[in-house]
Amino acid sequence: MTRTAIIAGQGALPRLLADRLDAPLLAELHGFPADLGGRPVQPFRLERLVPFLDHLVGQGIARVCFVGAVRRPRLEPELFDARTATLVPRLLTAMQSGDDAALREVIAIFGEWGLDVVGADALAPDLVPGAGVLTGTPSDADARDAARAAAIVAGLGALDIGQGAVVAQGLCLAVETLPGTDAMLAFVADHAPRLRPDPKGAKGVLYKAPKPGQDRRIDLPAIGPDTVRNAARAGLAGIAWEAGGLLLLDRAATLAEAGAAGLFLWAREP
């Protein structure tokens, strides 16, 4: 049978995934502690990536899944071992490019050790809702806002910036960048009230989708109860996403939160 390693970043997803797997090896990038509910977890540093890869292979790991948010780590030159040092040019080039390039390079390096990188959706398909409205009722105006936001997110993808945008009444109120979805929603909460042309009109939609060119095995967008809470604080009508391209964390709690706040949740056909 295939043993799986979870390279855990921040957020709720690593723990949800660990619950679903049989004795996974859990690792976390130094400086980015994961919440794994007290399970033993092995920290590793990019400066010692080669010994870590050897260790995974030695433990019988065949599959690796990257889940949860990680920022680009700082590299400390004196910590590199000799073999990892030979990877430095590739790592640096990747880290200076956009997210996609960096992730593709990481997948390539793991592949060279015979490790199969798989997406969280492959390990836990129940986290990916099928197409349809999960709760609430998007209005025609909401559907137009979702369509405009989807076009914006697709266009942003080509620029390798982010995986989300907020549109209200046809106007783009915010675009997701490095600080992430919650920072974007806080920005909208601060600014949107005076920007919607018709205060009684459509309140706006958060739309999330993978970048068109991205490798979906890493960094699929995700939402959970906190996203719903922050979208409600931003005064939005609901959240839409590309059906099949988003992980819904803690479905029951997320749906309950959306129901209580009167927000729709919509896995939209692209």
Add this chain to the structure above:
Amino acid sequence: MTRTAIIAGQGALPRLLADRLDAPLLAELHGFPADLGGRPVQPFRLERLVPFLDHLVGQGIARVCFVGAVRRPRLEPELFDARTATLVPRLLTAMQSGDDAALREVIAIFGEWGLDVVGADALAPDLVPGAGVLTGTPSDADARDAARAAAIVAGLGALDIGQGAVVAQGLCLAVETLPGTDAMLAFVADHAPRLRPDPKGAKGVLYKAPKPGQDRRIDLPAIGPDTVRNAARAGLAGIAWEAGGLLLLDRAATLAEAGAAGLFLWAREP
């Protein structure tokens, strides 16, 4: 001789421009009071656009210049006169599209009254700095950040979102949307400190440019002393823009502010 009307929005530009013209007619959109230093100014409403256009023609106006920020106004149905009402479908279509479409429609309507819409840069070419570094010294890393930001802003232009972005160490920290440049810089000030991979590395660049497809007669990007102050608060290294495509408000004060804060100002060749 040609008499000019200034349709004044918010910010410092309308007053700077009024200072440079001989007896301009000054108008402001109802609900968006302009700072014109106490000069007489005539408010108008979009619901009565046709009578306003007739009035401009009757006053011997041949040229119209739109300057300063204006948000999309709300329309009050009961205020429309009969002739402006016939323009409603065009106005609504325009207002529901992106900024560019809305502005192009406004220019078209003014043109139908024989009014020549001109850019602020045509009336006051001294407000548009020529190519070159105006103050400070962009590093090689700053130049790379400016190049990446320029590519992002060009890509955003195709989506008709905004005219600016902030990039630090190759990473896009923020993209300008409806809330504007100062809101974007406040967002960067809140989030950037923990996002720059190397705390001693490049601090980041604000880049501004017109959208690639936009009509440059309306809504050319502008910066002034406040922009510099907010960029400094966001911890940036400097401000770059597309040479020839930006209005520099109050050049002396802006340069002084940048000098005091140690920021570069760079009119970059596209």
